[in-house]
Amino acid sequence: MINVNCNYCGRDDFELVNQGADLLLDRPGEFRLVRCRHCGLIYQNPRPTLAELPQHYPDDYQPYQRTLQKDTSVVQRLARSHEMNRRFKHIQHYLPQPGKLLEVGSSTGQFLIDMRRRGWEVTGVEISAYAAEYARENYALDVTTGTLESADLPSNQFDLVTLWDVFEHVLDPTSTLAEIRRILKPGGYFIAGVPNPACIEARIFGEYWVGWDRPRHINLFTPTVFENYLQTVGLELTAIKSFNGRLGVTLMSIEFWARAHQIPPEKWQRWTKLAYSPPLRLLTWPLYRIAGAFNQTSIMTVFARLPAEQDAAACD
Numbered sequence: 001m002i003n004v005n006c007n008y009c010g011r012d013d014f015e016l017v018n019q020g021a022d023l024l025l026d027r028p029g030e031f032r033l034v035r036c037r038h039c040g041l042i043y044q045n046p047r048p049t050l051a052e053l054p055q056h057y058p059d060d061y062q063p064y065q066r067t068l069q070k071d072t073s074v075v076q077r078l079a080r081s082h083e084m085n086r087r088f089k090h091i092q093h094y095l096p097q098p099g100k101l102l103e104v105g106s107s108t109g110q111f112l113i114d115m116r117r118r119g120w121e122v123t124g125v126e127i128s129a130y131a132a133e134y135a136r137e138n139y140a141l142d143v144t145t146g147t148l149e150s151a152d153l154p155s156n157q158f159d160l161v162t163l164w165d166v167f168e169h170v171l172d173p174t175s176t177l178a179e180i181r182r183i184l185k186p187g188g189y190f191i192a193g194v195p196n197p198a199c200i201e202a203r204i205f206g207e208y209w210v211g212w213d214r215p216r217h218i219n220l221f222t223p224t225v226f227e228n229y230l231q232t233v234g235l236e237l238t239a240i241k242s243f244n245g246r247l248g249v250t251l252m253s254i255e256f257w258a259r260a261h262q263i264p265p266e267k268w269q270r271w272t273k274l275a276y277s278p279p280l281r282l283l284t285w286p287l288y289r290i291a292g293a294f295n296q297t298s299i300m301t302v303f304a305r306l307p308a309e310q311d312a313a314a315c316d
Contacts, residue, residue, distance in 0.1 A: 001046040006036040007173055007219060008229060013037045014045065018207040022215060023256045027056065031214035039228065042197055042220040050171060056216050057128055084114045091160065094189050094238065094303065099159030102183065104148050104176075105166030109135030112143075123158075125151045148176055153183045163192040165299075168217040177233045187308035190235060196242070196300040198222045200291060201250060208256040210249050211298050223300065230304050238303040242292040247284060249298045 005012045014034035021030060034045045048056060098119035106112055106124030108131050116122045124143035126132040132145040144151045147170075161180050170176045180190050195211030196202070197220045202209045211220070221229070227237045251272050258268040274280060291297045 001052065002049055003046045004043070006039060006041050007043060008041045008225065008232075009036060009039040011036060011038050017042055018212060018214075020207060020214065022056075023208070023259070024210075024213060024216075025056075025058070029215070033212060033214060033217075033220070040222060040225050042222075044215060044218050047171070047218050048215055053127070053171075084111070087111070087164075088114070088118060090241070090301070090303070091189075091191070094305075095160055100157065100185075102153070102158045102161045104161065104163045104180075105169070106135060106141075106143055107131045109139045109141045109143065111162070111164060112141050113139055116141075120160075123153075148179050155182050156185050157183050159185055159188045161188070161190050163190075163194075165193055167192045167194050168213075168220055171218055173219055173221075173229055174232065177229055177235065181233050181235055181306055184306040186306055188306050189238070190304045190306070191301065192226075193299055193301045194226070195220055195298060196222070196295070199242075199298050199300075200296045201253060201298045205253040205257060208253055208260060209298070210252040210256065223295065223302075226302055230302075235304040235306055238305050240295060241301050241303070242295045242297040242299070247281060247288075 006014070014036050017033040017035050019030060019032040022028075032045060033042055035042045099121070101112075101115055101120045101122045103112055103122070103124045106126045107128070109124060112122040112124050112135070122141065124132070124135060124141060125148050126135065126143055126145060127147055129145050132143045135141045135143045161184060167173065167176070177190075184190065195213075195217065197211060199211075202211060211217070223240050226240070230237050255268060255272065259265075288297060
């Protein structure tokens with residue numbers, strides 16, 4: 001672990017946001033999130049080094065396992081299909097024709113598979129050797145093991161670069177965004193789904209909100225902070241949207257709260273199972289819909305564009 005200054009403004013002037021254990025994996029240690037008093041970036045300080053990161057992402061890390069699991073119910077299949085269709089609908093709004101896609105943090109390849117079916121030429125970068133190998137061996141996907149920076153991809157190569165639930169994990173957001181700008185074609189798009197620490201669930205659950213995810217979430221961005229980052233590297237913010245929300249995010253925050261207060265698992269697991277039932281999913285859907293309309297769900301999706309050459313010429 002190393003002490004760091006704010007990645008955005010470089011200052012070392014912060015206030016404590018929260019501090020505590022790894023609530024997801026129960027790994028040893030105490031981890032601290034702070035907020036820069038000058039620009040508002042929330043970041044882990046001290047944070048893991050690049051060499052230390054893999055120990056916080058074991059092979060049984062939940063996001064990897066979730067993509068390996070078969071959908072055992074109609075509801076699960078519909079939910080996963082809805083998630084993919086929803087992403088594609090928004091992509092198609094900005095990019096009606098298939099092109100070249102890079103997914104950073106492609107995990108075991110589920111999004112790449114879906115986009116390949118829709119006619120896109122797909123490439124992935126994944127820091128987990130386990131997940132990257134699984135994608136290559138089982139789906140014949142072009143996935144490089146490592147970080148975006150270490151992948152050394154050609155310039156002006158991609159029509160679309162996506163980071164779903166990944167950007168909050170990178171050590172140096174400025175460097176990552178600069179690399180994304182370099183590899184995008186002029187007029188290409190960048191899309192990132194990230195936790196929104198300004199959302200209502202973060203206020204309700206406090207330190208138990210799953211979006212903090214110490215120690216894996218290195219940096220957390222309010223909409224304003226994210227827009228500042230984009231402007232710094234020359235990307236144009238197109239939109240920030242909140243979709244309908246994720247019941248799983250809410251339920252995991254409840255689980256973290258219950259475990260911290262030593263509530264027996266048999267009590268809260270009963271309610272969790274009930275919450276996943278189709279009737280309650282339908283009942284909660286309007287609530288997430290309303291929260292999404294005000295950009296108040298736990299996950300916000302950022303859409304940005306690299307100006308086309310003719311755009312730049314028009315400004316001269």
